[in-house]
Amino acid sequence: MGEITSLSEAVRELVRDGDTVAMEGFTHLIPHAAGHELIRQRKAGLTLVRMTPDLIYDQLIGMGSAKKLIFSWGGNPGVGSLHRFRDAVEKGWPQPLALEEHSHAGLANAYAAGAANLPFAVLRGYSGSDLPKHNPMIRRIRCPFTGEDLAAVPAIRPDVAVIHAQKADRKGNVLIWGIVGVQKEAVLAAKRSIVTVEEIVDRLEAPSNAVVLPSWVVSAVAPVPGGAHPSFAQGYSRRDNRFYKAWDDISRERDTFLSWMERHVLGTKDFAEYRRSLEAA
């Protein structure tokens, strides 16, 4: 319960081949360091859940870790395509990728239902969209009071949720601030959870009503300063927009992607070494 450990240890202990894994962080606080560790440890057969797959899942998909993706928007924010995601969907490389596709509203509600231990969520959604034709997990439900017809989606209940946060105290209580996305819901919806943090402090000094995850709802906490890069941690780092743009070239072709992953991820033992290898590049 909120045990403070190393990221490699946490991933070894808590992530199993074939798991459903939700690595969340809505543009802010994306757990890239944890994504790299899943790749280093060659986790396979994963069902990946994430509203915005971003570079973190482009890397996992390109390295063949994923058999299925549950998502709602899969682009490189402000840049364009996720080439590895497209290659998997369009050409089945390195392996076919099954899709369960939602809107942001649908997936956000599905996480909230999971956190609330409900089997489904109700929303005014998907009207006039073709998504329900291709996703049998989007159904309709009738209001027992007004008779209104609404959309329903099943709760997301991951085996493991992985997030990055600003701070934890020595007991493993976690504080997140700024754009908090669906991270709290992802952790509360999951059976197990890993939180990487910028720093471990003696006292959280959380303001009243801040987003705090008590240590007893978190499985493992691992300090990884800068662990969201190229995403950012408000109060600690800025988004590396240059890297997001550079990724467009790195990931466009299979061979340049593979050699980059070889050199900077598989070729490094942890995130600190990865960051140094980037500076050296």
Place this chain on the structure above:
Amino acid sequence: MGEITSLSEAVRELVRDGDTVAMEGFTHLIPHAAGHELIRQRKAGLTLVRMTPDLIYDQLIGMGSAKKLIFSWGGNPGVGSLHRFRDAVEKGWPQPLALEEHSHAGLANAYAAGAANLPFAVLRGYSGSDLPKHNPMIRRIRCPFTGEDLAAVPAIRPDVAVIHAQKADRKGNVLIWGIVGVQKEAVLAAKRSIVTVEEIVDRLEAPSNAVVLPSWVVSAVAPVPGGAHPSFAQGYSRRDNRFYKAWDDISRERDTFLSWMERHVLGTKDFAEYRRSLEAA
């Protein structure tokens, strides 16, 4: 839109006879000053909604303002009965009071559904309770994915929500902290809203992710320092537990209740004068 005005003006403009009114605040930040103003202005035929009716509704019920109560726990916290509430239910004095009774979970979910513009809320609730036998607004619904049977309650959509908060800025943006209850949901679920505040400040200085109601979702903001008394405003005042105990005697008999209300509420022009009349007593 978050217009800064006087409480008497706000109540005159925004609360109409026969309205459904939700005056929220979960022990903390109960809008007592606003309750008194409804009594002074002789608002009548109201449907009152509140999880914990507390003294504020004991007073409105005893003064004959309410025809119906939607609630989930009607006691004097830490003391015992609400005598005016009991007298209305047990003896129909001063007039009969229709009840729509829920559990806390049911009513909290109903407010959340109202804020989300959904017609109903789904919860795991009321199992084995007799409440559904007496409240036709508690129904069952089947999960379209698992077939599970769950409880459903209709959304709460008040005509007016009334709350007390710590601060507003000059534009009418409102900041609440500490025990925040269901106030945000009540305001977002309502057609109109009144917020009394401890003070108006130049800058809210709200911490990240604080509970802030932007001025454009609030109808009127009225400064009423101490306006929650005998409840409290964290950072400004402490709960007046002595008054909660004194209320047990004041409210036990109809005549002592009426003369107290005459002297301290109807006999005063505003909350400041009410507070002075209490000190004089």
Place this chain on the structure above:
Amino acid sequence: MVDYTADEMMTIAAARLLKDRMVCFVGIGLPSAAANLARLTHAPEIVLIYESGTIGTKPTALPLSIGDGELAETADAVVSVPEIFRYWLQGGRIDVGFLGAAQLDRYGTLNTTVIGDYAHPSVRLPGAGGAPEIATLAGEVFIILRHSKRALVERLDFATSAGLLPGERVEGPGWRGKGPTALVTDLGLLKPDLDSREFTLASLHPGVTLEQARAATGWDLKVAPGLTTTPPPTAGELEALRALHDRTRRAHGEV
């Protein structure tokens, strides 16, 4: 041997049921006193949650209301009331729900709603509050109330929250936990018989006789196999409880 009151014995016996690191959803009044006594004695890492949205709260004095300021000021997190019921109680994160009651029957069904007919009650009680969902969604439920024929009754006028009936399966719709598993009174400790589901006398507090307990129970009270006597309060338990009550009186301006 130290002197103590029946209420002190009741609160101390209830506190002993709570283990360290348990996550406990606490009702106001007697449950709150017992839960905080446990936290101040043998269970320093117990997580206390009140329905006002305060998680991991550590008050120095007992709250008079569920929403006293100190609950928020000493909490690890303060969330909204919809969230506490949706993500935390319904979320299945509560080990023990600790409830008081006005009345209960032999199955641990509680009544805090009405005495008499619902539409025309002789006594209108406060109502359900969090009880219906706490009773069914917490891992198990402890109940604490003073022992009397008016409290432990043969038949309830209203079932506010569910007890477990004979043969009822806790996997039934809406159930997550074991339901009521312990009833602590000022006379003794009652536990449900696993077959009949009926609360039976497991232990008598020192100096209390079986006859007293039977006389104060509205149903034909059965005795559990191996009826024991509750160990009396230790000096440490009494000291902690009395210090807590002293701080509480001072905090609420009663001295």
Place this chain on the structure above:
Amino acid sequence: MVDYTADEMMTIAAARLLKDRMVCFVGIGLPSAAANLARLTHAPEIVLIYESGTIGTKPTALPLSIGDGELAETADAVVSVPEIFRYWLQGGRIDVGFLGAAQLDRYGTLNTTVIGDYAHPSVRLPGAGGAPEIATLAGEVFIILRHSKRALVERLDFATSAGLLPGERVEGPGWRGKGPTALVTDLGLLKPDLDSREFTLASLHPGVTLEQARAATGWDLKVAPGLTTTPPPTAGELEALRALHDRTRRAHGEV
């Protein structure tokens, strides 16, 4: 007369559609540029909401992503993503949803999902994001994209979010708003014909001919009664837009 690009005219024409104090749910990219230009010129009190949960945000530079830090730092409130979609968009608090798109048809139906067959697409696009609910739950929807036969198409491969079809009633299930009411391109402004529901040419930007617009449209583009010419950018509009883009380039380390 000042010189300007077609993109500048498009962004300025889009910004002019926004009125002060409107509550606008803003997509990233072109919509974000137009919305912030409006805020920096004629609509200082406009409320900009991004799906990252930032409410009333006032960035000095355009965000490259929906979740740039400055959006949170300058917001009146920052809420969770479930809350922004449940309490704010679905809550019916949005006057205008401002969207970009890869493709749309004459009814304002958008496709950001696939080119080709869904199961075996020739081009896999990013997907829906917030569009399906923004299109139906905002009071009305403005769309901005560059005019071309590949963007304004006769037939969509996939309907990501709904347009309003002939005779479709906006009170239909799931609908709250008017649906798409304006389409701004680098060639002109299109508005739906109230009978046919089809987007028709309402105004051409200065120097653009009707033939150019028709040639760049995948369907047989009709002209609205009283076709006008878009007033050219004012010096003030251009200055504000260029200063915004300069600040943006600096903020994102491009200069």
